[in-house]
Structures are given as C-alpha cells and as structure tokens.
Amino acid sequence: MDDLIVKVISKIIIPFMQVFGIFVIMHGHLSPGGGFAGGSILGASLILLTLAFGLKEAKRKMPHTISKIVETGAILLIVSLGLFGILSGYNFLTNGEAGFHLGRTGEIISAGFIPIATLAIGLKVGSTLITLFHTIIEED
C-alpha cells in the first residue's frame, strides 16, 4: 500500500496508540483494562504500522528477533515470579505474604507482583499479535 494520507495519519496516531496501550497495561491494577486489553492495543498499533508502511519497514522497526526475546522472556518472568514464592517458603505464585511490596492502595507501584505480571502479559500478547500477523502475511 502506497497511500500518502494513510501514511501521514498513521504516523501521527501510532505514538498515541502506543502510549495509551502502555497506560492501560501499567494501570491494570487500578482501572479497567489490564494485560490482555493493553497488549491488544500495542499489537494493533504495530499492525497499523505494517498495514501503512509495508512489511519491510515494519520488520525494520519490530524485527522477529526482538519479539522472540520478548515472548519467551515474558513467560519466564511470570514463572520466576511464581518460583520466588516457593523460595520464600510459600506456595507457587504467592503475592503479599512472599515479600512483594504491597505499597499504598491506588499508587502505581503497589499491589505486589500484579503490575509486573500485567506488564509481562501485555508484552506477551502484543508480541504474539504482531508475530502472528507478520508470519501470516509473509506468505504473499
């Protein structure tokens, strides 16, 4: 696709979409939304980049090597959060009792591992969406 209007408009709105996606992910424990919703917004912004600028440009911005590392790293981060609970003498995936910082209600850095887990889920969902899209349209 080689349309000037689409390219200019998507160049303007893609940063706002990505900031909104990161906002939804980071406020997952305070407001509606969370990992899956915010990750879908992040993935949608990258899909818009691919649709507007073509596969080659999008691959330069978001290569497969990065999404591979993000995808496996997010799962390993969640599992290591769970193993931290076992190391401190509680069950798998124990939050407050295992020593995570609970903080004050309503702050960004509070609620134990919930923000970290939401961040990992969001990155995972976003990179899964963009990898699936790139893999499927690569056929043509």
Place this chain on the structure above:
Amino acid sequence: MKKLIFALLLCGLLFILIAGILEMPALGSIDNQSYNEVAHYYIDNSINDTNAPNMISAIMTDYRFFDTLGETIVLFTAITVVISVRIIAAGKSHYMKGDDIDG
C-alpha cells in the same frame, strides 16, 4: 435394526440430558450454588489482601493467577504451532537450516 438401536440410545441420552436441565437451578436465582462464600470473601478481603482497587485484576492476577499463567502458555503454544506449520508448509530450505525467519 442397527439404526433402531441407535435411535433408542439417542432418545435415552436426550431423556437424561433434559432431566439434567430440569434439575438445574433457575438462571440468575439468588439461591444458585455458584453464589457461595467465595464471592463474599473476595468482596470483603481483596483490598486488604492485595492493595489493588481493581477487584477483577486482583482475582485474575493474584487469587487465580495459575489460570492466567495457563492462558499465557496457550498463547505461546499457539504462536509456536503457527510458525512450525508455516515452516513445514513452505518447505523452504533456508528455514530448515536453522536460519532466522527474517531471512
């Protein structure tokens, strides 16, 4: 004869299923077994247990995080299977040599 036996078996199964549906509690009734003390526990204690004002988030990523971990692993398996099937279907030699998918 075989069809008759099969039809009788299916009628029996239908009878059992309808009897099971009739035994179910009414939809949205306050006496349903699913409205038990667990919901009251979440409403009363989730803010003290997790310090997160979003109760759904507290349930999804604290009380029931094992379920969410499974969902994430389902996503991971899906992407692995799609890439594997694509590599097999394409049958390109440079995928088989272990090069990156960018190549």
